Amino acid sequence: MRIALATAIAAWEQDADLPPLLEAFARAGIGAEALAWDDPTVSWSRFDAVLLRSTWDYAVRRDAFLDWCGRVEKATRLVNPLETVRWNSDKRYLADLAARGVAIVPTVFIESDRDLPRIAEQSGEFVLKPSVGAGSRHAARFDPTQAAEADRHARRLLAEGYCVLLQPYLEAVDEHGESALVHIGGRYTHAIRKGPLLPRGGTASDLLFAAEDIRPRIATDAEHSAAERVLAALPHPALYARVDLLPGKTGPLLLELELVEPSLFFEGSEDAADALVDALVESLQG
Numbered sequence: 001m002r003i004a005l006a007t008a009i010a011a012w013e014q015d016a017d018l019p020p021l022l023e024a025f026a027r028a029g030i031g032a033e034a035l036a037w038d039d040p041t042v043s044w045s046r047f048d049a050v051l052l053r054s055t056w057d058y059a060v061r062r063d064a065f066l067d068w069c070g071r072v073e074k075a076t077r078l079v080n081p082l083e084t085v086r087w088n089s090d091k092r093y094l095a096d097l098a099a100r101g102v103a104i105v106p107t108v109f110i111e112s113d114r115d116l117p118r119i120a121e122q123s124g125e126f127v128l129k130p131s132v133g134a135g136s137r138h139a140a141r142f143d144p145t146q147a148a149e150a151d152r153h154a155r156r157l158l159a160e161g162y163c164v165l166l167q168p169y170l171e172a173v174d175e176h177g178e179s180a181l182v183h184i185g186g187r188y189t190h191a192i193r194k195g196p197l198l199p200r201g202g203t204a205s206d207l208l209f210a211a212e213d214i215r216p217r218i219a220t221d222a223e224h225s226a227a228e229r230v231l232a233a234l235p236h237p238a239l240y241a242r243v244d245l246l247p248g249k250t251g252p253l254l255l256e257l258e259l260v261e262p263s264l265f266f267e268g269s270e271d272a273a274d275a276l277v278d279a280l281v282e283s284l285q286g
């Protein structure tokens with residue numbers, strides 16, 4: 001068995017999950033190698049499966065990425081599969097999950113100029129971000145006095161072809177941080193705390209991914225239940241899933257569900273890397 005771990009040229013050797021994951025494959029006696037999705041010289045059919053890992057630049061060229069996923073899926077097994085990636089690579093999936101009863105961060109979807117007046121209705125701090133996004137790129141936090149600036153930011157994103165998400169800034173993140181609960185093969189493995197990322201004043205990061213303050217976290221019972229409700233509502237299969245939660249007034253709210261290329265924080269969680277290898281092997285044999 002041979003497995004390709006898909007990263008990106010732009011992320012080359014920056015994915016801290018790859019060394020522990022490669023070690024886990026070696027422990028299981030399985031050949032695995034990291035390759036960039038955007039390296040045109042790779043023959044993906046050589047592999048029994050292509051496991052998406054740090055394809056972090058998909059958000060800036062989603063169509064090309066989905067085309068590539070489609071080609072890989074014709075040649076071999078893609079994990080997570082194309083249908084899952086297509087659905088999950090645009091944050092409008094939040095609306096689907098809300099319709100299935102998941103408690104999400106309250107979100108207005110700005111699809112065109114006509115929806116822009118919703119920005120001026122905000123009474124507290126708020127966030128604008130593209131519906132196709134990762135690594136906090138183009139996510140920005142504003143206060144109500146900055147409606148004009150926010151309007152310009154939203155127009156810029158619309159002009160680039162994105163739908164724009166408008167959310168209240170959930171300020172409990174400043175204290176509690178964000179909780180990311182990792183699930184592999186449908187089972188919880190571990191959680192981390194991510195510190196707050198958006199500075200006051202409407203500055204948006206233009207980097208591929210913003211620097212993050214990551215620590216281990218013991219998830220609360222409420223966070224576990226929230227994550228389980230999200231996973232029970234999935235419309236498509238997922239071998240790995242990361243559920244990112246922010247504290248709301250009535251309990252944890254879904255900020256993001258990551259089924260494409262989430263960091264899974266394997267450093268210090270070697271068991272979780274082994275679990276991913278086991279789950280992948282089982283899915284290929286089943």
Ligand SMILES: Nc1ncnc2c1ncn2[C@@H]1O[C@H](COP(=O)(O)OP(=O)(O)O)[C@@H](O)[C@H]1O
Nearest residue numbers: 127133134135136137167168169170196197256
């Ligand atoms: N509504 C919000 N309230 C508070 N912080 C937010 C909110 N939306 C985003 N953030 C912050 O911005 C970061 C990036 O936003 P996120 O929705 O996770 O997009 P992505 O990680 O795909 O770029 C989050 O990790 C969080 O720190």
Ligand SMILES: [Mg+2]
Nearest residue numbers: 135136244256
């Ligand atoms: Mg995020």
